[in-house]
Amino acid sequence: MRRRPASATRTRRPASREPKPAISATGATPATRTPPSVSPPPAHSVHSHPAAASHPVAPEEKFSIPTGYGDDLIALMVKDPFWLYAYWEIQPATERAARSHLLPSEIPGLQSILRVYDVTGIHYPGQPAHRFFDIGLSGLATNWYIQTDAPGRSFIVEIGLLTKGGKFLLLARSNRVTAPRWGPSDVIDEAWMTTDDAYWKLFGMPPGIGGSSPSAWGRLIAQQLSSAGGSSVGFLGPSKPAAVRGFWCRVNTDLIIHGATEPKATVVVQGQPVVVRKDGTFSLRVALPEGTQTIAIDVTSSNGQHTRTITPIVNLTWSGNLASDPSKTKSSAPSPSRPSGPEHA
Amino acid sequence: MSDPQGYLALVLHTHLPFIRHPEHPEFLEERWLFEAITETYLPLLERFERLCNDRVPFRITMSFTPTLLAMLADPLLQARYVRHLDALIELSAKEIERTRWQPPFHRLALFYHHRFLTARQLYVDTYRRNLIHPFRQLVERGVLEPIASSATHGYLPLMETKPIAVRAQMRIGAQAFEHAFGMPPRGFWLPECGYQPGHDAFLKELGVRYFLIDAHGIVFGSPRPKYGVYAPAICPSGVAAFGRDLESSKSVWSAEEGYPGDYDYREFYRDIGFDLDYDYVRPYLNGDGARLNTGIKYYRITGQTNEKQPYDPDRALEKAAQHAGNFMFNREKQVQHVRSVMDRAPIIVSPYDSELYGHWWFEGPDWLEYLIRKAHYDQQTFRLITPGDYLEMFPTNQVLEPSMSSWGNGGYSDVWLNGSNDWIYRHLHKMADRMTEVATSHRQADALRTRALNQMARELLLAQSSDWAFILKTQSHTAYAYRRIHDHLARFNHLYESVRHGAIDETRLAELEAKDNLFPFLDYRVYAASP
Numbered sequence: 051m052r053r054r055p056a057s058a059t060r061t062r063r064p065a066s067r068e069p070k071p072a073i074s075a076t077g078a079t080p081a082t083r084t085p086p087s088v089s090p091p092p093a094h095s096v097h098s099h100p101a102a103a104s105h106p107v108a109p110e111e112k113f114s115i116p117t118g119y120g121d122d123l124i125a126l127m128v129k130d131p132f133w134l135y136a137y138w139e140i141q142p143a144t145e146r147a148a149r150s151h152l153l154p155s156e157i158p159g160l161q162s163i164l165r166v167y168d169v170t171g172i173h174y175p176g177q178p179a180h181r182f183f184d185i186g187l188s189g190l191a192t193n194w195y196i197q198t199d200a201p202g203r204s205f206i207v208e209i210g211l212l213t214k215g216g217k218f219l220l221l222a223r224s225n226r227v228t229a230p231r232w233g234p235s236d237v238i239d240e241a242w243m244t245t246d247d248a249y250w251k252l253f254g255m256p257p258g259i260g261g262s263s264p265s266a267w268g269r270l271i272a273q274q275l276s277s278a279g280g281s282s283v284g285f286l287g288p289s290k291p292a293a294v295r296g297f298w299c300r301v302n303t304d305l306i307i308h309g310a311t312e313p314k315a316t317v318v319v320q321g322q323p324v325v326v327r328k329d330g331t332f333s334l335r336v337a338l339p340e341g342t343q344t345i346a347i348d349v350t351s352s353n354g355q356h357t358r359t360i361t362p363i364v365n366l367t368w369s370g371n372l373a374s375d376p377s378k379t380k381s382s383a384p385s386p387s388r389p390s391g392p393e394h395a
Numbered sequence: 396m397s398d399p400q401g402y403l404a405l406v407l408h409t410h411l412p413f414i415r416h417p418e419h420p421e422f423l424e425e426r427w428l429f430e431a432i433t434e435t436y437l438p439l440l441e442r443f444e445r446l447c448n449d450r451v452p453f454r455i456t457m458s459f460t461p462t463l464l465a466m467l468a469d470p471l472l473q474a475r476y477v478r479h480l481d482a483l484i485e486l487s488a489k490e491i492e493r494t495r496w497q498p499p500f501h502r503l504a505l506f507y508h509h510r511f512l513t514a515r516q517l518y519v520d521t522y523r524r525n526l527i528h529p530f531r532q533l534v535e536r537g538v539l540e541p542i543a544s545s546a547t548h549g550y551l552p553l554m555e556t557k558p559i560a561v562r563a564q565m566r567i568g569a570q571a572f573e574h575a576f577g578m579p580p581r582g583f584w585l586p587e588c589g590y591q592p593g594h595d596a597f598l599k600e601l602g603v604r605y606f607l608i609d610a611h612g613i614v615f616g617s618p619r620p621k622y623g624v625y626a627p628a629i630c631p632s633g634v635a636a637f638g639r640d641l642e643s644s645k646s647v648w649s650a651e652e653g654y655p656g657d658y659d660y661r662e663f664y665r666d667i668g669f670d671l672d673y674d675y676v677r678p679y680l681n682g683d684g685a686r687l688n689t690g691i692k693y694y695r696i697t698g699q700t701n702e703k704q705p706y707d708p709d710r711a712l713e714k715a716a717q718h719a720g721n722f723m724f725n726r727e728k729q730v731q732h733v734r735s736v737m738d739r740a741p742i743i744v745s746p747y748d749s750e751l752y753g754h755w756w757f758e759g760p761d762w763l764e765y766l767i768r769k770a771h772y773d774q775q776t777f778r779l780i781t782p783g784d785y786l787e788m789f790p791t792n793q794v795l796e797p798s799m800s801s802w803g804n805g806g807y808s809d810v811w812l813n814g815s816n817d818w819i820y821r822h823l824h825k826m827a828d829r830m831t832e833v834a835t836s837h838r839q840a841d842a843l844r845t846r847a848l849n850q851m852a853r854e855l856l857l858a859q860s861s862d863w864a865f866i867l868k869t870q871s872h873t874a875y876a877y878r879r880i881h882d883h884l885a886r887f888n889h890l891y892e893s894v895r896h897g898a899i900d901e902t903r904l905a906e907l908e909a910k911d912n913l914f915p916f917l918d919y920r921v922y923a924a925s926p
Contacts, residue, residue: 114885119825127553127820128799130807137821193817225556228592230799230807235617242621242793251736252623298701304493304672322495335489335675339496 124164124209126224131201131232136164137193138209140221148211148219159214162187166196169226170204184212201232303366307345308333314352320345340366399740401625401730402780403770404637405763406456406607406746407439408584410548412862413462413913417471423681424875428466429479430690432526433514435753438760440529441517446767447536453767456781457530457749458584460544461571462860464527465913468575473524480518484511486679487691490667499705500693506708507691527575534576540781542582543572543603546914549859550811552591552799553820560827560859562597563921567856569601570916581783582606586861587811588639588746588802595630605635605782607746612800613638621793625733625741627786629794636797637782642729643745646722647756654718655756658696661706663755665694692757715758719765720773727776742785743777746802816867819858822884826855827922829891834922837894846908847899848919851890853911858883886911 124138149157163186167179185194187209198205206226211219234249307319313330316323326332342365350357411431416422446453466472487508494500522529533539545551545564554561565583572580583598583606590608598606605627613624613636620628624638647653654660668676668689679689694703695711726743733741752759770779786792803810812820830851837848858880866876886907893899 114888115822115881116888121825125556125821125824127555127812128808129812130805130809135812135817137817139821193821227555228799231615231617234615235619235795237618239618239621239793239795242618244619244621248736249619249621249623252625252733296700300670302671304675320495322492324492335493336495337493337497337500343496 122222124207124222124224126205126207126227128227128229129195131230132197132199134166134196134198134205134207134227134229135193136196136207136209136224138222139192140209144221145211148221151219152213152217156213156215156217161212162189163210163212163218164194164196165208165210165218166198167206167208168198168200168203169206170202170228172204174206174226175223179206198229201229204228303338305336305338305343305364306333307336307347307362309347311349312351316348316350316352318348318350338364338366340368397775399730399776399778400734401741401743401777402785403643403726403730403777404454404456404742404744404780404782404785405766406458406542406584406744406782407749407752408458408544408746409436409463409749410458410460410544410586411463411466411750412860413465413547413857413911415466415469415472415910415912417910419682421475421681423683423685423687424872425472425475426479426681426687428463428472429476430688431750431754432476432518433480433483433511433690434757435750435760436526437514437517438753439749439763440522440526440533442760442764443533443538444529446764447533447538451768451771453538453771454540454779454781454784455538455767456540456542456582456783458542458544458582459530459572459575460548460584460586461546461568462548462913464571464575467526469912470524477515477519477524480511480515482679483690484508484515486676486689487511489675490691499707503693503706503708504691531576540581540783541572541576542584543569543580544584545586546571547856547860548586548862549856550587550589550801550808550861550864551585551594552589552801552808553811554823554827554859555591557824557827558593558597559831559922559924560855561591561594562600563852564856564859565594565597565601566921567914567917569603571914574916582781588612588800589808589861590636590797590801591799592796595634595636596632598634599632603634604786605637607639607744607782608636608797609639609800609802609806610641611806612636612797613795615798615800616795617798618793618795620795622737622741624744625737626739626789627742627782627792628797629792631794631796635782635786635792637742637744637785639746639802640729640743643722643726643743644747646725647745647747647751647759654722654762655751655759656696657714657718658698659707659710659714660696661692661711661757662694662696662703663692663757665692665703667691667693711758712761715762716765719762719769722762722766723769723774727774730777739789742780742782744782810868811861811864813868815870816864819864819867819880822880823859826858826884826887829887830855830919830922831924833891833894834919835924838920838923843899843901843904844894844897845919847890847894847904849917850904850907850911851887851894852917852919852922853914854883854887854890854907856914857911858887883911 118139120141121139122141122144124136124140127135129135149160152160163184165182165184167174167182169179172179185196187194196205196207204226205228207224208218208220208222210221213219308331309317310329310331311317311326313326313328315326315330317326317332318324319334324332324334342363345362345364347360347362348357349360411428414422414424414427416425443455487504490504491501491508494504518524518526530539530541534541546567547564549560549564551561551564554564568583569580579602581604583601583603585594585606585608588607588609590606590612595606610624613620613628616628620626624640627635627637629635645652647655666688668680668687668691670693673686676686676689677684680687693706695706697703729743730741733743752763756762767779770777800806801808801810833848833851837844840848860879863876863880866872890899890904890907893904
């Protein structure tokens with residue numbers, strides 16, 4: 051994400067908290083409709099407000115993720131029992147200096163490599179590593195995932211230049227990491243001894259499921275881990291199970307009753323009072339079910355001397371496949387005496 | 396009640412990243428806090444208090460991250476929450492009118508309106524806008540054991556090479572806890588249960604007695620744990636590690652097998668913010684007008700298709716009670732089985748994200764209340780406990796070194812280290828180095844430099860939140876996560892150069908202090924290298 055251009059700034063329009071008076075029952079919405087099984091809306095969350103200009107607002111941060119820090123280093127991290135991750139930064143001058151130690155004949159075919167050392171239990175480079183393997187790098191790489199397939203082992207990685215003749219010029223050496231064990235430890239504490247069978251039983255396994263074979267453990271744990279697991283932001287929740295998708299649509303009908311009278315008049319729709327605004331207008335939005343609705347609207351003047359009743363009768367009939375949407379099932383309007391409305395909440 | 400055969404420790408990890416944007420009048424991601432308050436924190440408080448008032452004895456453990464504590468105590472966010480709630484009260488009132496000819500929805504509109512009014516009354520009148528107070532009260536009433544977490548929920552195994560930064564996350568986390576709860580923490584929640592051998596020594600320095608770890612961290616520990624996860628392990632440092640029980644976790648967590656997927660429960664993904672006419676809901680959307688979840692949801696899960704039936708709260712409550720009974724029964728069987736193998740009473744540790752309860756699993760808080768009631772009245776096999784209490788009861792435990800692990804998908808660091816987010820670590824590590832560099836070279840600093848150095852530490856900590864790496868991985872809200880890493884990095888580097896060159900722009904510094912205003916007690920010297 052770059053710095054947001056000013057033209058992309060959207061302003062919030064003055065918020066009217068009243069429903070729009072004119073409405074069509076099936077009007078297309080101006081906003082992109084997100085089907086319910088799609089992940090939450092994209093994070094176009096940044097927006098400014100005309101009023102915000104009056105607050106002391108720090109300028110947006112100038113885009114500045116450094117491409118490098120001028121270091122010569124390689125860092126090694128553990129991803130899981132089988133994989134490591136290395137990132138590095140080597141200055142061209144450092145590489146040039148290394149090359150200057152080479153004979154002209156050694157330059158052709160010179161290759162940048164990662165050399166991955168198994169240093170389990172060893173003080174490398176004071177002592178020689180158990181083994182190493184090389185990974186050839188392309189010129190632009192600045193990081194690499196390294197498959198070691200060696201849980202429980204310790205590693206150090208060096209980045210450097212390898213000549214055709216096998217001479218290795220070190221550019222940088224990483225920190226040391228140890229990949230986690232994958233399976234139960236073979237070390238048993240005598241004071242806390244247990245039998246293999248008792249140990250397995252603890253986990254609800256039948257005795258002798260495989261002794262302490264790492265592969266049996268691997269399967270067991272992999273199975274457990276794939277189905278369990280928390281999430282980083284609990285609020286963002288577990289991943290949504292995929293819904294059975296297919297073509298879908300919904301159609302709903304709302305009825306808007308709106309009108310005007312003198313500002314202090316009382317308006318009652320089906321026995322429920324409706325708010326009359328200061329300018330005397332009123333509106334009511336109701337989800338309209340199939341069937342006939344008789345909507346008695348009683349308007350009484352502020353002094354109580356004038357009353358008028360207007361009764362629109364609305365008949366909604368559906369045709370077409372309405373599937374099982376419950377809002378289309380027949381339901382008659384509740385009788386006016388039925389408690390409903392905010393005053394009863 | 397005679398001595399039970401075993402113990403159950405319910406642990407709720409309560410966390411949100413620090414999201415506070417005074418520079419914008421409203422901000423989409425600030426709603427995470429608001430929704431969590433309405434849907435999780437208030438319902439949990441209400442139920443725990445009801446249990447107290449009914450004199451149902453219970454013990455529960457909750458971790459609170461310092462970022463969440465800072466937001467709960469922040470006046471700007473408090474005011475914005477009330478504004479958010481007022482809008483919902485208004486919208487739900489309109490819904491009562493709109494649904495008057497649709498009894499199943501009308502009933503739900505009344506239900507939500509009532510919930511929002513109750514939430515407002517609780518939040519404003521009863522709790523005076525600061526939810527830390529009622530949680531403290533639950534501590535005083537003896538039902539809640541609060542535990543700490545690291546400062547900004549940094550994922551610590553991937554800071555392995557920067558031990559000073561790990562230590563600072565923990566130390567500042569413990570300080571924030573003490574500020575909120577008035578006592579040092581007994582327990583500690585490692586973010587994402589991310590454990591790296593050796594990090595327990597930093598907890599020891601803080602006087603922490605125990606932390607939580609995923610099952611394989613214990614099971615793969617060395618020497619081999621005699622009791623598996625059913626007893627704590629004592630790390631070489633002397634701090635205890637409690638392993639997560641997978642069986643009980645799965646029954647709540649799992650999307651397929653877990654309770655929350657029951658067809659009678661409320662469907663999260665159908666919300667009137669998406670379902671209703673755009674112009675009608677527009678006043679309740681954010682400035683950019685994108686549709687969003689309002690929290691008013693009328694349907695139950697119903698089945699696997701998009702055809703949904705109206706939600707029936709009574710039926711859902713009935714199901715929550717059944718599921719609580721089922722969970723209790725399974726724990727009884729589990730305790731009996733494990734007890735038959737062990738020579739002492741086992742502990743089953745079931746940690747969950749708090750926000751799962753109420754926000755995702757709408758009926759979760761009810762399920763929890765039913766479980767607590769049933770566990771007290773309907774069985775004698777196990778008793779609810781906190782890890783801290785269990786340690787007091789069983790102080791002698793096996794010493795072993797747990798294995799590096801996390802509770803993220805795959806069990807290790809894959810979620811926070813992969814092609815979508817690996818690029819952040821070279822910056823985070825460099826920031827940690829630079830912080831230590833200037834903290835070490837400025838052990839004494841004048842007032843202005845001290846402020847700049849403290850603010851640097853805040854920017855570093857905020858950049859380290861595991862949330863950003865997680866969000867980059869999940870592919871939603873990624874632009875926001877990217878922006879946060881970027882902004883904290885840019886602010887940090889700006890301050891770093893200012894401090895080094897002795898040219899601090901005080902106006903700019905004040906702006907940053909006002910924006911990223913958490914941890915007022917912070918002292919940057921926590922980053923200084925030992926002399």
